[in-house]
Amino acid sequence: MSRIVYVNGDYLPEEEAKISIFDRGFLMADGVYEVTSVLDGKLLDFGGHAARLERSLTELDMAAPATTEELLEIHRALVEKNGIVDGLVYLQITRGAPGDRDFAFPDPATTPSTIVLFTQNKPGLADSPQARAGIKVISVPDIRWHRRDIKTVQLLYPSMAKMMAKKAGADDAWMVEDGYVTEGSSNNAYIVKGGKIITRQLSNDILHGITRAAVLRFAREAQMEVEERNFTIDEAKEADEALVTSASSFVMPVVEIDGVALGDGTPGRVARRLREIYLDESRKTAI
Structure with a gap:
């Protein structure tokens, strides 16, 4: 069974997940990320990761594509859909694909960010x-x-x-x-x-x-x-x-x-x- 990932509002098999070649995360590493651990099917320190994510986005003047409550819902859905007991949820937000390649980036209010999440299964994560x-x-x-x-x-x-x-x-x-x-x-x-x-x-x-x-x-x-x-x-x-x-x-x-x-x-x-x-x-x- 294929891993289910999340891309810009959709839950997809990983083979079908795609973003634009003009995405600034790909072209310029213009993005931020967080990794949240999962133990016994539950998220560790989610509030702390969400707060740091918000700070990173603010520091880079990047638009938040989802609220904290929505991000929690997505995390939980991916844990459930992929049957993760012990593992990780990786989240990445980039400035998106405003158009052709350019060093200058657009007003964050006019260009939607790209958001991607996926899980990694790590059985026995705590007993390393x-x-x-x-x-x-x-x-x-x-x-x-x-x-x-x-x-x-x-x-x-x-x-x-x-x-x-x-x-x-x-x-x-x-x-x-x-x-x-x-x-x-x-x-x-x-x-x-x-x-x-x-x-x-x-x-x-x-x-x-x-x-x-x-x-x-x-x-x-x-x-x-x-x-x-x-x-x-x-x-x-x-x-x-x-x-x-x-x-x-x-x-x-x-x-x-x-x-x-x-x-x-x-x-x-x-x-x-x-x-x-x-x-x-x-x-x-x-x-």
């Missing part, structure tokens, strides 16, 4: 063997544009960073700018030293992660110490443990950075506990 083993990361220069707080579809360099890691025998890459770690290729980065959780403060330099916000809130509620500040890659190599967070991996322990093992080379106590708390608490509020 990788989370039990931990991941290895390498450091790479951060040469992206400086509005990383907007979740755009400009993902070429993060994709290249993932491939650099793969070629180096690692799982992911941490990006470094002016000597400091910004974030992972598709996640927020943390170190743990003396039981303290350290992660870069929010700014235009990093994505304002929805999972990040939840994890830090849960950590503080559990009386864990959190410090939001810059840290260097050398400091990270000397940390007791490290981790990343994202909607698709939740809390993922990091056990090696640039070939240097952290602690005993296995997932640390804090990372394991944060993952447990995040999954437990998120399931309670899933919709």
